[in-house]
Each structure stands twice: as C-alpha cells, then as structure tokens.
Amino acid sequence: MSKRSSREPAPTGDGTAKAARASGIAGLLERLGRGSVTTEAITIVQAASLERRVAVLGAGSWGTTFAKVLAEGGADVSLWARRPEIAREVTETHRNSDYLPGINLPISLTSSSRIEQVLDGAEQIYVSVPSQTLRQNLADLRPILPAGVPVVSLMKGVEKGTGLRMSEVIVQELGIDPALVAVASGPNLALEIAKRQPTAAVVSSESLETATLVAATATNPYFRSFVNTDVIGTEFGGVLKNLIAVAIGIVDGVGYGENTKASILTRGLAEMTSFAVSFGAKPETLAGLAGLGDLIATCQSPLSRNNTAGRLLGQGYRFDDVVRQMNQTAEGLASVAPILELAKSRGVDMPIVQQVAEVLAGTLDPRDIAPHLTETDEPQGE
Ligand SMILES: NC(=O)C1=CN([C@@H]2O[C@H](COP(=O)(O)OP(=O)(O)OC[C@H]3O[C@@H](n4cnc5c(N)ncnc54)[C@H](O)[C@@H]3O)[C@@H](O)[C@H]2O)C=CC1
Ligand SMILES: O=C(CO)COP(=O)(O)O
Structure with a gap:
C-alpha cells in the first residue's frame, strides 16, 4: 500500500496548497471562481497533492493519457514505453506524437523503456497494454514487482483462450492479493481527456480502501473518479x-x-x-x-x-x-x-x-x- 494515507497532509507549505487540502479540489476551484479547467488551477492542485510516485505501463493512447491525468492530479508519474524512441520523445519533448498528436504532456512526466527504472519507488502501478499481451508483460513484471503495491487495470478486454478478465489475469500472473487489484473504467475516450475535457470514471476493487486510494490519485480538476466494489x-x-x-x-x-x-x-x-x-x-x-x-x-x-x-x-x-x-x-x-x-x-x-x-x-x-x-x-x- 501507499507509504502515505490519502488523509495525511501533503508535504508542502504553500498557502494556496493548504487551502486546497482544506476545501478539496472542487472547493478550491469554486473559490478561484473558475468555470473551466485552467493551467493555473491544475498547477495549484498539483502543488496541493500528496505527490505519490506511480508507474504507468503502456505508452499507447490510453496509458499516456492516464499518465497525464495522474500527473495533473499531482502524482509523480513514470511511464513505461515498449519503444525507446517513444520514451525519449515523452521525456525530452513532452509529446507522444504517434498516439496523442498535438497534445502537450506535463513537463514532470518522464518515460523509460526500462521497466525496472519506471517501477523504482512506485507506490501504485497502472497497466494499459493490449489485453492479449498482458500475460506476457506481467511475466516480465513479476520478478521486480514491489511488495504490497496496488495494481490497476486500465484495459477493456478479456483474454482469448481463457476468457479471463484483466484483473483475473493480474491476480493469477502476479500472485497478489485481489484486494490490491483495482480496475478503472467509464466513458473515457483518450483524446478528449488528453484535451482536459471534463470526464468521470469509476475505480473498482473488492477492497473499498484500495478503490478509494486509487480514485483519489486518479482525480484532478477535469477528471473525477468514483468508486465501487463491483469489479465484475x-x-x-x-x-x-x-x-x-x-x-x-x-x-x-x-x-x-x-x-x-x-x-x-x-x-x-x-x-x-x-x-x-x-x-x-x-x-x-x-x-x-x-x-x-x-x-x-x-x-x-x-x-x-x-x-x-x-x-x-x-x-x-x-x-x-x-x-x-x-x-x-x-x-x-x-x-x-x-x-x-x-x-x-x-x-x-x-x-x-x-x-x-x-x-x-x-x-x-x-x-x-x-x-x-x-x-x-x-x-x-x-
Ligand atoms: N484509447 C482509449 O480511449 C481507451 C483505451 N482503453 C483500453 O486501454 C487499453 C490499451 O489501449 P490503448 O492505449 O488505447 O491502445 P493503443 O493501441 O493506443 O496502445 C497500445 C500500447 O501497447 C503497446 N503494445 C503493443 N504490443 C505490446 C506488447 N506485446 N507488449 C507491450 N506493449 C505492447 C503499444 O506499443 C502501445 O504503446 C485497451 O485495453 C483499451 O481498451 C480504455 C479506455 C480508453
Ligand atoms: O474505452 C474507450 C472509451 O471509454 C475507448 O474505446 P475504443 O477502444 O473503441 O477506442
């Protein structure tokens, strides 16, 4: 689990950040008098956040967009890309032009094609690879998986041959407690979210604590995660x-x-x-x-x-x-x-x-x- 609970105060002394913690993101935006998502609002929310270190595996359109959502919610995000040239482009030019043309990524978002580097210090792991390659990708992850860390599926497929859902493949292949596994789903077309258009999602885990921790991390001024415990x-x-x-x-x-x-x-x-x-x-x-x-x-x-x-x-x-x-x-x-x-x-x-x-x-x-x-x-x- 996370080193810090979502209720602990954020490690920043900034006055506006303190106000954000006191009133929540919605309250903060209301006080700012903003009807829409501004860069300033996002900067303030980032500063007010808990700065959790998280890893996102898969730098396609959804993995990259979700990494942006998490970074703009204040997490310290590292993105694993299969292709080194994509990792380089994300880190150096803050773009992923193959998958998200025209989108500027947060400067704080870094990427690497070395999975052990991306996992270093990660307190949560988000997975967004094609469903049919997941099992093979998890086999590479298993030996270096940090203990006790929530693993979140962002995928929307079932495995051919077994008919297993992605959370089931994760539990089976990583041998972890199902209470540490969550799934995120909802009306989430990547490009719209990458453009910061307001969107809701739902995070589900058999453990409400895990779902709540993940949803708190995957929430920012334009992206709101609800929770439930109905994983199926x-x-x-x-x-x-x-x-x-x-x-x-x-x-x-x-x-x-x-x-x-x-x-x-x-x-x-x-x-x-x-x-x-x-x-x-x-x-x-x-x-x-x-x-x-x-x-x-x-x-x-x-x-x-x-x-x-x-x-x-x-x-x-x-x-x-x-x-x-x-x-x-x-x-x-x-x-x-x-x-x-x-x-x-x-x-x-x-x-x-x-x-x-x-x-x-x-x-x-x-x-x-x-x-x-x-x-x-x-x-x-x-
Ligand atoms: N794009 C979207 O709007 C949304 C997608 N999703 C789900 O997210 C998952 C990923 O989809 P996208 O990112 O959209 O797909 P994508 O096609 O944009 O990207 C797939 C990524 O997986 C990588 N990949 C391909 N083969 C691989 C392998 N053998 N090992 C590791 N990585 C490999 C590709 O290089 C690419 O980075 C899918 O299950 C999809 O249903 C969920 C919500 C929204
Ligand atoms: O899951 C999605 C929107 O919620 C993306 O749908 P597609 O995979 O059909 O692009």
Whole structure:
C-alpha cells in the first residue's frame, strides 16, 4: 500500500496548497471562481497533492493519457514505453506524437523503456497494454514487482483462450492479493481527456480502501473518479460495450439511421446486463459509468477504434483488411469469441454479439444485422 494515507497532509507549505487540502479540489476551484479547467488551477492542485510516485505501463493512447491525468492530479508519474524512441520523445519533448498528436504532456512526466527504472519507488502501478499481451508483460513484471503495491487495470478486454478478465489475469500472473487489484473504467475516450475535457470514471476493487486510494490519485480538476466494489460489473461493462460499439459501427457503415442505432444500443445494454449479472455483477453497475456511460461514449464517437472497425466492416471491408487498417488496439475484435463462449457457459443469449461474430467471420452480410435483435421471430418480453 501507499507509504502515505490519502488523509495525511501533503508535504508542502504553500498557502494556496493548504487551502486546497482544506476545501478539496472542487472547493478550491469554486473559490478561484473558475468555470473551466485552467493551467493555473491544475498547477495549484498539483502543488496541493500528496505527490505519490506511480508507474504507468503502456505508452499507447490510453496509458499516456492516464499518465497525464495522474500527473495533473499531482502524482509523480513514470511511464513505461515498449519503444525507446517513444520514451525519449515523452521525456525530452513532452509529446507522444504517434498516439496523442498535438497534445502537450506535463513537463514532470518522464518515460523509460526500462521497466525496472519506471517501477523504482512506485507506490501504485497502472497497466494499459493490449489485453492479449498482458500475460506476457506481467511475466516480465513479476520478478521486480514491489511488495504490497496496488495494481490497476486500465484495459477493456478479456483474454482469448481463457476468457479471463484483466484483473483475473493480474491476480493469477502476479500472485497478489485481489484486494490490491483495482480496475478503472467509464466513458473515457483518450483524446478528449488528453484535451482536459471534463470526464468521470469509476475505480473498482473488492477492497473499498484500495478503490478509494486509487480514485483519489486518479482525480484532478477535469477528471473525477468514483468508486465501487463491483469489479465484475465494472470490468465486463468495459469489455461488452466494445462489442456493441462494433455493431453500431457496422450499421453506421451500412448507412442505417438513428432508430437502428438506438435499437441496438438499448437492446445491447440489456444483453450486457444479462451477461454480467449471470457472472455475479450488480445490474446498477451496468446502468452506471462503466456500462451505459461508456456505451454512449463509445457508440457515438468517431474516436472509438471499435466503432471505427465496425464502420469499415459495414462499408464492406473484410475482417483482415480492417485489422490491417487499424494501427491502434480495437479490443472488441478479439473479445467476441471468448465472450460468446462465456455466455454459452451461463446460458445467456447474446444475439447482437453473435451477429457481430458472424459479420467478422464473413458469414453474415452487414446489411442483415439490424432486424435480428432477438434469437427467434416470436415476440418476446422487452
Ligand atoms: N484509447 C482509449 O480511449 C481507451 C483505451 N482503453 C483500453 O486501454 C487499453 C490499451 O489501449 P490503448 O492505449 O488505447 O491502445 P493503443 O493501441 O493506443 O496502445 C497500445 C500500447 O501497447 C503497446 N503494445 C503493443 N504490443 C505490446 C506488447 N506485446 N507488449 C507491450 N506493449 C505492447 C503499444 O506499443 C502501445 O504503446 C485497451 O485495453 C483499451 O481498451 C480504455 C479506455 C480508453
Ligand atoms: O474505452 C474507450 C472509451 O471509454 C475507448 O474505446 P475504443 O477502444 O473503441 O477506442
């Protein structure tokens, strides 16, 4: 766990910083009379913070954005990049032009391709690599993992072959107490957050203490983290909305309009909820930020890679061509098969996800996806 509790005073004598600690970030911003997020406000919040040292593993669009969120919440952040040239660019020019073009990163954010250097002194570890490479990345992490440190998954996929959620892979591969593992999810399109557009997220852990510690670290003037203890619902929400976003992209690519999309979105949420609840999730989690919230953001935004991949399929591109065109991670494409296997194991029908699988396999014409929102033609209860 952290060396300092989130209730301990910050080690700074600055008067404004003291005021920030006394009134909280929201109170501080109110006192400053600011309606929007300013650089000055962020500087003050950073100065008032607890300056926790944290590591972020994965310098793609989300890992880099989350590192920025944490740094602008006052943490001392080190970012692991697989490619040394990205680490150099982040540290020296405060940019990650491959993943976040046009975004200036905090000067305090440093990056290295040497994982042991990034982990040095880390009190929390955030992981944002593609779900299908996580296990292999954790094998490198395990021998140098600091003891008793929370590990936070920022990922939204399940592992092919095992169907395990990312937090389960983390517990299994690192051999750590599940109470030290948290997941962060929600309507979190990286580029919008990198531009400091106001956003909410949810941090979940079976330990409320861990969730609260992580949420306090992952909060700044434009990014607010809520907490819950429903890890299953929070994690499956993030995985399943990707599949519905692929479906929405498909019908968008075909040229269908808002009725079709609203029908898929609404029935998609019902499908997500039945699935997650069958694994022990709370239905209200799926109605929250990690479910409905993320579903709306991902299904509506051209920034979503899953939505984009679906649109290309709907326009008639073959699956292989779509994969070739995507130079970023579209988790939904790899999650379809394991999710359908998990659904089968619980007897849950997922007609929309099933049809996405058929479009990916080239056995269903994208134009035929929309009418088939149920398994049978018999009228059913909504
Ligand atoms: N981009 C977004 O808006 C959001 C993404 N996420 C989730 O974050 C996770 C990461 O996604 P992004 O950063 O967006 O993907 P990305 O495609 O932008 O970046 C992936 C990163 O992983 C690295 N990588 C690729 N293969 C690797 C390997 N074998 N070992 C280690 N690193 C490897 C890449 O070099 C890159 O730095 C995904 O699970 C995604 O669902 C969650 C919320 C928002
Ligand atoms: O998870 C996300 C938004 O919350 C990002 O969605 P994509 O992975 O589809 O870009």
